[in-house]
Amino acid sequence: MRPDARAWFEHRTTSATSLAEIDVDALLLAKRRGGHRVSVVLPARNEETTVGVLVRDLVERWVEGVPLIDELVVIDSHSTDATAEVARAAGAEVVAVGDVLPRQGDRPGKGEALWKSLAATTGDLVVFIDSDLLGDVSHYVPGLLTPLLTDPRIEYVKGCYTRPLTVDGEHRPAGGGRVTELTARPLLNALWPELAGFVQPLGGEYAGRRSALEQVPFVSGYGVEVGLLVDLLQVCGLNGLAQVDLGTRTHSHQTDEALGTMAGQIVSTVLSRAERGRSDRRRLEPGGLLTQFAHDGRGFVPTSHTVAVDERPPMCAVDEYTAHRAGVVG
Numbered sequence: 349m350r351p352d353a354r355a356w357f358e359h360r361t362t363s364a365t366s367l368a369e370i371d372v373d374a375l376l377l378a379k380r381r382g383g384h385r386v387s388v389v390l391p392a393r394n395e396e397t398t399v400g401v402l403v404r405d406l407v408e409r410w411v412e413g414v415p416l417i418d419e420l421v422v423i424d425s426h427s428t429d430a431t432a433e434v435a436r437a438a439g440a441e442v443v444a445v446g447d448v449l450p451r452q453g454d455r456p457g458k459g460e461a462l463w464k465s466l467a468a469t470t471g472d473l474v475v476f477i478d479s480d481l482l483g484d485v486s487h488y489v490p491g492l493l494t495p496l497l498t499d500p501r502i503e504y505v506k507g508c509y510t511r512p513l514t515v516d517g518e519h520r521p522a523g524g525g526r527v528t529e530l531t532a533r534p535l536l537n538a539l540w541p542e543l544a545g546f547v548q549p550l551g552g553e554y555a556g557r558r559s560a561l562e563q564v565p566f567v568s569g570y571g572v573e574v575g576l577l578v579d580l581l582q583v584c585g586l587n588g589l590a591q592v593d594l595g596t597r598t599h600s601h602q603t604d605e606a607l608g609t610m611a612g613q614i615v616s617t618v619l620s621r622a623e624r625g626r627s628d629r630r631r632l633e634p635g636g637l638l639t640q641f642a643h644d645g646r647g648f649v650p651t652s653h654t655v656a657v658d659e660r661p662p663m664c665a666v667d668e669y670t671a672h673r674a675g676v677v678g
């Protein structure tokens with residue numbers, strides 16, 4: 349690892365692998381003293397089987413039990429199952445992505461849901477948690493908040509973890525995060541080696557100050573995490589970023605084909621950032637299509653998916669948002 353990345357890794361990685369490692373009373377005190385308001389956002393598309401338990405646990409522990417979360421919002425990202433009903437019954441506020449900032453239109457994708465969530469929430473600290481997590485993750489929210497509540501220099505905190513992998517009934521204690529290992533990490537190490545200390549650059553659990561999150565564009569699809577990391581590096585500098593070891597993360601896995609499309613979106617996002625500042629003559633021109641092949645017994649059949657980057661501008665540049673915020677804050 350490059351020396352700056354190693355120094356960052358050693359100084360900016362903390363551990364919160366279980367509740368036993370977290371001083372919740374100190375966090376509550378820091379939250380009160382700083383006058384902070386915490387919003388937790390769960391983006392969800394067809395997560396009826398997992399979102400209910402997740403929300404119920406968060407509400408019981410950190411809304412009703414201990415006043416750490418002020419607002420818990422599930423952003424329903426065009427679900428066609430009972431995600432919204434299940435999440436609402438479990439105690440979340442549920443917002444349909446298309447109902448937020450209606451003048452901006454409605455696009456598909458996880459990143460779109462996260463971008464819109466800035467307008468659907470009010471906290472100065474925003475925590476993002478995927479809705480397909482399995483197992484006990486009750487320490488994730490306080491773990492991610494600890495650096496933000498205890499160190500004013502930190503603007504953005506990324507969770508990291510060991511990732512078990514269960515495919516075709518075979519369980520391995522590690523080895524999950526295949527797009528991370530085979531696509532995102534090699535690209536980041538090649539192009540932004542100062543980010544090499546991030547253990548899970550694609551992980552879906554992170555927290556940031558609204559003031560920082562408003563400054564950067566959000567890629568609409570699965571490129572959102574890698575885009576945020578590269579763009580927040582420019583806005584906050586390496587020392588404004590931190591990571592927290594949250595122990596283990598288990599989630600539902602996508603098919604190899606779907607992961608190929610995700611990897612295509614990661615590549616497009618990275619290329620779009622890498623070409624910033626290059627002269628027109630030397631610009632990279634990514635094709636924006638990923639073609640995959642399946643063999644149907646007679647020959648190879650190609651299927652193409654769009655993986656081009658579709659992105660939203662920094663929220664602070666969206667009039668509909670700034671007018672809405674003026675109403676919230678004023």
Ligand SMILES: O=c1ccn([C@@H]2O[C@H](COP(=O)(O)OP(=O)(O)O[C@H]3O[C@H](CO)[C@@H](O)[C@H](O)[C@H]3O)[C@@H](O)[C@H]2O)c(=O)[nH]1
Nearest residue numbers: 391392393425457458461478479480550551552570573602
């Ligand atoms: O159009 C979408 C797609 C997904 N999601 C939600 O986003 C979360 C993560 O999506 P998932 O399809 O489970 O992604 P993973 O296969 O787990 O992908 C990993 O890698 C992605 C790319 O960086 C990250 O976005 C994910 O957070 C990370 O878990 C889940 O709550 C989904 O319901 C949406 O809200 N809208």
Ligand SMILES: O=C(O)[C@H](O)COP(=O)(O)O
Nearest residue numbers: 524525526527528550601
């Ligand atoms: O983060 C990733 O690399 C993708 O979500 C794939 O994760 P998985 O290999 O655990 O399914």
